[in-house]
Every structure is written in C-alpha cells, then in structure tokens.
Amino acid sequence: MSNKILYLFFLVCGLVGNVQGQDDALSLVDCIKLAVQNNPTLRRNELSIDRSDLLYRQAKYDRLPSLNGQISHQISQGRTINPTTNQYIDENNRSGSQSLSLNVPIFNGFSIFHNIRMKSNAFDANKLEYEGLVNELKLDVIEAYVKVLTAQDMLTQMEGQLAVTKEQLHRNQVLHREGAVNPGDYYDIKGQYSNDLNAVELTRQSLHNARVELAGLLNIHVQDMLSLESIDIPAQLDATNAMTLFALSLDNLPQFKAMDWRIKEMEAGVKVARAQYWPSLSFNGGMSSNYSREGGALFQQIKNNLSKGVGINLSIPIFNQFRARTEVRMAQVNLQEASLNREVMKNELRMRTAQAVFDLGITQKNVMNLRNQEESYAEALRIETVHFEAGNSNSVIYLTSKNKLDYTRSQLIIKQYEWLMQKYVNDYYAGSLDL
Numbered sequence: 001m002s003n004k005i006l007y008l009f010f011l012v013c014g015l016v017g018n019v020q021g022q023d024d025a026l027s028l029v030d031c032i033k034l035a036v037q038n039n040p041t042l043r044r045n046e047l048s049i050d051r052s053d054l055l056y057r058q059a060k061y062d063r064l065p066s067l068n069g070q071i072s073h074q075i076s077q078g079r080t081i082n083p084t085t086n087q088y089i090d091e092n093n094r095s096g097s098q099s100l101s102l103n104v105p106i107f108n109g110f111s112i113f114h115n116i117r118m119k120s121n122a123f124d125a126n127k128l129e130y131e132g133l134v135n136e137l138k139l140d141v142i143e144a145y146v147k148v149l150t151a152q153d154m155l156t157q158m159e160g161q162l163a164v165t166k167e168q169l170h171r172n173q174v175l176h177r178e179g180a181v182n183p184g185d186y187y188d189i190k191g192q193y194s195n196d197l198n199a200v201e202l203t204r205q206s207l208h209n210a211r212v213e214l215a216g217l218l219n220i221h222v223q224d225m226l227s228l229e230s231i232d233i234p235a236q237l238d239a240t241n242a243m244t245l246f247a248l249s250l251d252n253l254p255q256f257k258a259m260d261w262r263i264k265e266m267e268a269g270v271k272v273a274r275a276q277y278w279p280s281l282s283f284n285g286g287m288s289s290n291y292s293r294e295g296g297a298l299f300q301q302i303k304n305n306l307s308k309g310v311g312i313n314l315s316i317p318i319f320n321q322f323r324a325r326t327e328v329r330m331a332q333v334n335l336q337e338a339s340l341n342r343e344v345m346k347n348e349l350r351m352r353t354a355q356a357v358f359d360l361g362i363t364q365k366n367v368m369n370l371r372n373q374e375e376s377y378a379e380a381l382r383i384e385t386v387h388f389e390a391g392n393s394n395s396v397i398y399l400t401s402k403n404k405l406d407y408t409r410s411q412l413i414i415k416q417y418e419w420l421m422q423k424y425v426n427d428y429y430a431g432s433l434d435l
Contacts, residue, residue: 027229028145031218032435035141036134038219045133052126056119062112065104072097083290098302099288109278110271118268125261132255135428137217138435142424144214148228150417151207157413158203161406162196169193171389181391188395192402233416237423239361242354245429249349252431256349259342266335273331276317276324285310353429360422367419370412377405 026034036042073096082089083097105112172189175181208222215222240248250256287308291301317324384401387393427433 025227025229026225028142028231029435031145031214031228032138032141034218034220035137039137039217040219042133042137045130049123049126049130052119052123056116056123059112059116059119062115063105065102067100067102070097070099070101082292082294085292085294089294093293095290095292097288097290099286101286102284104283106281106283107278108280108282109275111275111278114268114271114275118265118272121261121265121268125258125265128254128258128261132253132258135254135433138433139424139428141214141217142435143421144210144217145228146231146417146421146424147210148207148214149231150414151203151210152228153413153417154410155200155203155207157406157409158196158200161402162193162200164402165189165193165196182394185395188399192399231420233420234423237360237364237419239357239364239426240430242357245353245357245426246350248431249353249429250346253349253429256342256345259338259345262338263335263342266331266338270328270331270335273324273328276320276327279314279316281315282313283310284313349429356422356425356429360419360426363415363419363422366415367412370408370415373408374405374412377401377408381405 073094076093076095079088080093081087082093083095169189169192172181172186176183176186211225212222215225218225285308287306289302289306291298291305381401381404384393384398388395388398424433
C-alpha cells in the first residue's frame with residue numbers, strides 16, 4: 001500500500017513539473033538581461049573601456065623613473081681594440097660590457113600632468129558611451145520583443161479570421177450541393193478561404209523573422225528561445241511635452257554627457273601639445289663596466305672597470321620643422337570638432353524628442369479611433385451575417401463587411417503595440433527606461 005502511495009506521489013510531482021516546464025517563458029526583463037550578458041557587439045564595445053583604462057594607467061605610470069639594463073658579449077678576430085686596456089691586439093678576442101641607466105623626469109612643460117587629465121577624461125567618456133550603448137541595446141531588444149508579440153497576436157487574429165471563413169465555407173458547401181445558394185456566393189467564400197490561408201502563412205513567416213531578430217540580439221539559437229510573456233497594453237498613457245522631454249534627454253542620456261568629457265579630453269590634448277614649446281629637464285644616472293678574455297678574472301674585471309655617473313639633462317626646443325605648432329593646431333581642430341559634435345547631437349535630440357512626443361500622441365489617437373471602429377464594424381458584421389445566412393444578402397456585401405472588421409482588428413493590434421513601443425521610446429529619452 002505504501003509503495004502505491006509513493007508511486008502516486010512521484011507521478012503527481014512529475015505532472016506538476018511538466019506543467020511548470022510548459023509554462024516557462026521569457027519576460028522582457030529576462031531578454032534584456034540575456035542581451036546585456038551575451039550580445040557580442042556590446043561585448044566588443046566594452047573593450048573600449050578596457051583600452052581607455054589601460055591608457056589612463058599608463059599615463060600615470062609615465063611619472064615614474066625609467067631604469068634599463070644592458071648586457072653585451074662579442075667575439076672579434078684580427079686587429080681590434082681590447083676594451084679593457086684600450087690597446088690594439090692582433091688575435092682572437094672575446095669581450096663584453098654591462099650597463100645600468102636611470103632617467104627621472106623632472107619637468108616637461110606639464111606634459112605628463114595634462115596627458116593624465118586627457119586620458120582620465122577619455123576613460124570617463126568611454127564609460128558613459130558604453131552605458132549609452134547598453135541603453136540602445138535595451139531599446140533594440142524591446143523593439144524586437146514587441147515585434148514578436150505583434151506577430152503572435154496577428155497570427156491569432158488571422159487564424160480566427162480563417163476559422164470564421166472556414167465555417168462559412170462549410171455551410172455554403174452544403175447549400176451548394178443542395179442548389180440552395182448562388183454559385184457565385186459559394187466561390188466567393190471559397191476564394192476568401194484561400195486568401196485567409198495565405199495570410200496565416202505570411203504571418204507565420206513574419207513571426208519567425210521577428211523571433212530570429214530577437215534571438216540574434218540575445219546571441220542564442222532561435223530554436224532555443226522560449227515563448228515570450230505578454231505585455232499589458234494600458235488603456236491610457238500620459239505624454240510629456242516636447243520641450244520637457246528634450247530637457248530630460250540632455251540631463252539623462254549618458255552618450256550626451258559623454259560629449260562633455262570628450263570636450264574636456266580635447267582641451268587637455270591642446271595643453272599636451274603646447275607642452276612641446278617648453279624646455280624639458282630630467283635627471284639621469286648610470287653605471288657600466290666591461291671585460292675581455294685577456295683581462296683576467298671576469299668578476300674582478302667587472303669590479304675594476306666599473307664606472308658611475310649622474311647628470312642633469314636640459315632640452316630646449318628651438319626649431320622642429322613647425323611640428324609642435326602643427327600638433328597644437330591639430331589639437332585645437334579636434335577640440336572644435338568635439339564641440340560641434342556635441343551641438344550636432346543636441347540638435348538631433350531636439351528633433352527626435354519632438355518626433356517621439358508627436359508620434360506617441362498620434363498613435364494614441366489612432367488606437368482610440370480603431371477601438372471605436374472595431375465596435376462599429378463588429379456590430380455591422382453581426383447584422384450582415386444574419387442577413388447573409390438568411391439569404392437576404394450576397395457574398396460581396398458579407399465579405400466586404402467581414403474584411404473591414406478583419407482589417408480594423410489587424411490595424412488595432414499593430415497600432416496598440418506601436419503605441420506601447422512609442423511609450424518605451426519616450427521613456428528612453430526621459431532616462432526612465434528602468435528595465
């Protein structure tokens with residue numbers, strides 16, 4: 001008895017597990033997380049942060065002294081100079097030298113200091129630009145996700161249309177065999193059935209294409225992608241005005257903030273170029289020694305021939321083919337370009353935010369009108385169906401009424417998701433795309 005109870009327990013658990021497995025679906029948040037983790041384009045762009053971080057670190061390391069060692073060994077034949085005695089010898093000889101040199105930068109026109117600032121600003125700009133790319137990827141995922149939902153609902157709508165037409169076709173087939181219906185009406189319905197079949201297949205193709213696009217953003221095989229959770233479409237959306245959305249975009253979009261850091265980077269670049277006009281001062285020191293085969297014990301030679309020295313090196317730029325002046329002017333051009341890039345982006349944001357607000361408002365009106373239109377056409381079709389089935393109408397009038405309702409319902413599906421997408425676009429510019 002206990003074994004039967006245990007068997008039933010595991011059977012129920014297995015059934016529950018199967019039901020839960022069938023209910024697995026990806027939400028919009030899940031898709032965005034997968035895209036941010038897996039998207040290869042985003043991963044490649046992330047390397048720019050690593051690159052700018054390394055350049056920033058190296059700029060700070062440039063403040064450190066440089067220490068270099070050198071060891072050489074050579075074999076000579078014939079008449080040569082013995083490096084340890086500085087005398088000519090006329091026999092085969094083996095000799096070598098060792099040296100250690102130190103260089104400490106003291107002053108170079110603040111070039112190192114300004115270069116650190118420049119690389120730091122570039123690093124901050126790259127981080128913000130990457131954040132902007134993440135937000136753009138989120139928007140791309142949302143758009144692809146909404147396309148899949150649109151295609152899914154359209155397929156359901158088309159299959160519903162097909163079911164209604166199939167029912168009418170079956171009814172008219174029976175009447176046609178009995179000679180109780182106009183043959184033209186029967187073939188009209190039959191042609192409409194074929195048209196609805198094609199519409200269903202085309203919608204399936206659109207759904208597949210939308211799933212392929214979303215799977216590409218997630219970097220997974222389309223066959224491995226689960227079903228998607230639906231998104232509730234609100235009855236009403238509150239839209240801000242264009243000027244407010246534009247101001248919010250300037251404050252919140254990271255790629256626009258990055259332009260300020262790019263300008264600072266170019267300003268520091270001008271100072272780095274101008275540092276070439278200044279003299280540079282450095283401290284240097286070193287020690288060296290040498291040995292040869294004829295000089296005796298190796299380590300004793302190195303000790304006896306050891307020399308040391310320290311010095312100060314001052315380099316004063318006098319004329320360098322106008323290279324410094326050209327580099328300063330190039331840096332100034334880069335600064336002007338960065339400032340103009342910021343103005344270009346600002347102008348583009350002004351246009352895009354204005355368009356986003358307008359599109360949201362227009363789409364909302366379209367949705368409201370289509371909802372009312374659907375109600376009217378649904379009632380018209382109900383009345384026309386009664387007349388057609390009673391033999392008081394014909395297929396042309398019936399199909400015209402049916403196609404009006406079908407088209408309106410299809411447009412309503414498309415416009416509702418377009419409306420939802422416009423809401424996400426407005427959230428993107430407002431900096432409130434919290435997904």
